Amino acid sequence: MKIIQVGVGKMGRAWLKAFAVTEDVELVGIVEPVAANREWAMAEYGLAPERCLDSLDAALETLEWDGTVIVTPPPSHRPLAERLLRAGKHVLIEKPLAATIDDARDLVAIAAETGQTLMVAQNYRYHDAFSTVRALVASGRIGQVRSVKIEFRKNASTIFSEGDFRYAMKHVLLVDMSIHHFDMIRALLGANAARVFAQTWHVPGGNFEFDAAASVLIAMDDGVVVSYTGNWAAYPPETSWNGAWEIIGERGRIVWAGGDLKEAEISVQERGQELERVPLEELAKGGQLGLLEAFAQAVAAGAQPETAAADNVESLGIVFAAVESAETGQVVTLG
Ligand SMILES: NC(=O)c1ccc[n+]([C@@H]2O[C@H](COP(=O)([O-])OP(=O)(O)OC[C@H]3O[C@@H](n4cnc5c(N)ncnc54)[C@H](O)[C@@H]3O)[C@@H](O)[C@H]2O)c1
Structure with a gap:
């Protein structure tokens, strides 16, 4: 499948790294309005100048491709994805799917109407640690899950430079970050x-x-109670990007702590027993590589990928319910 990437900022660089090693898809061009970013991509990955364009219009006029990876700030997601879907291109879009839940639902409807695949890059589902925890929950070792506690702590000022879009974004933690955590909760609990x-x-x-920062209490429709606290301007100690999790079931608990990727520490404890460390499951293709493989497979099979936008609106629904609750002081009912 021939792909173009739209947006070569911070996360766009991670995507280009994945394109350089994957055999599942072929990168045939990029769209990026900032000349310095285009020049960086040309120099780093040997892309020809005529394949590094400054607008989607220019790409649609001169390049031929099947699928697009969108890696731009959230407000641009709706217009870019709509344009691409209507131009007959499949879309793999960075989270959050859109900057409002109405835009997200419209995009799902446009994908259905145009028959194109619209998938959200919920890469945290494609990491070893999440896979390990998901398999542990599914194994039934701790029995029926009853509650989940998650704490996420990062100091963004050590990560994002001045002028980053996040610093001026309303409900930034919930919309740009917690979407990962809320999406993982849904995937773990089904x-x-x-x-x-x-x-x-x-x-x-x-x-x-x-x-x-935000505290969010979520009552899931299977009765599980989720208590979530996130802070993007936290004092040390920081957690991993996944956050620190405790999942309590009828017979025991799972503790997910430690750092990112291979530094994750996952343990299980059956009631009355010691905490026991669990080895990490190793995925053959993690992160962006896993997403690209799933995207290519879904398009080839004409099937919905696991993180299809049609499913993702349920995760984003939690985000915007939390936003509404924070603004109104009321409990928001979903479904
Ligand atoms: N999944 C993850 O782990 C993860 C991590 C970081 C960021 N993200 C997501 O990736 C997206 C981009 O974040 P970032 O940190 O790379 O932002 P960024 O600001 O560093 O980069 C965005 C790039 O998009 C370009 N751009 C803006 N509008 C455009 C348009 N209309 N057409 C083409 N290019 C355009 C900008 O010039 C910039 O180079 C966001 O949705 C963010 O939430 C995901």
């Missing part, structure tokens, strides 16, 4: 949210214009 209550707050000393 359940959707029924009710959401959230409170957000401004963190003193962070670079964020708006609230960068």
Whole structure:
């Protein structure tokens, strides 16, 4: 499958690295308005100048391809994805699918109408640690899950430079980050949210214009209670990007701590027994490579990928229910 990538900023660079090693798809061009970013991509990956364009219009006029990976800031997701779907291109789009739940639902409808695949890059589902925890939950070792506690802590000012779109974004933690956590909750439990209550707050000393921390209580439709706290301007110690998890079931618990990727520490404890470390499952293709393989397979089979936009609106629904709850002070009912 021939692919073009739209957006070569911070995350766009990670995607280009994946294209350089994958055999599942072929990168035939990029679209990026900032000349310095295009030049970087040409120099780093040997892309020909006529394949590095400054607008989607120019790409649609001069290049031929099947699928597009969109790696641009959230407000541009709806217009770019709509244009591409209507031009007959399959789309793999970075999270969050869109900047509003209405735009997200419209995109799902447009994908169905045009018959194109629309998949969301929920890469956290494609990591060894998440796979290991998911398999443990599914094994039944801790019995029926009853509650999940997640704490996410990062200091964004050490990660994103001045002027980053996140610093001026409203509900930035919930919309740009917690979507990963809420999506993992749904994938682990195989359940959707029924009710959401959230409170957000401004963190003193962070670079964020708006609230960068949130506590969210989610009642899932299978009865599981999820208690989530996230802070993007946190004092040390930080957690991994996944956050620190405790999953409590009828017979025991799973503790997911430690760092990212191979540094993750996953343990299981049956009631009355010691905590026992579990080896990480090793995926042959993780992260962006896993996403690209799943995208190519779904398009070839005409099937919905696991992280299809049609499914992802349920995860994004939790995000925007939390936003609504934080703004109104009310419990928001879903479904
Ligand atoms: N899945 C993950 O782990 C992960 C991690 C980081 C970022 N992201 C997501 O990736 C997306 C981009 O984030 P980023 O950190 O790379 O942002 P960024 O600001 O560093 O880069 C965005 C790039 O998109 C370009 N751009 C903007 N509008 C465009 C348009 N209309 N057409 C083409 N290019 C355009 C900008 O010039 C810039 O180079 C966001 O949705 C973000 O949430 C995902």
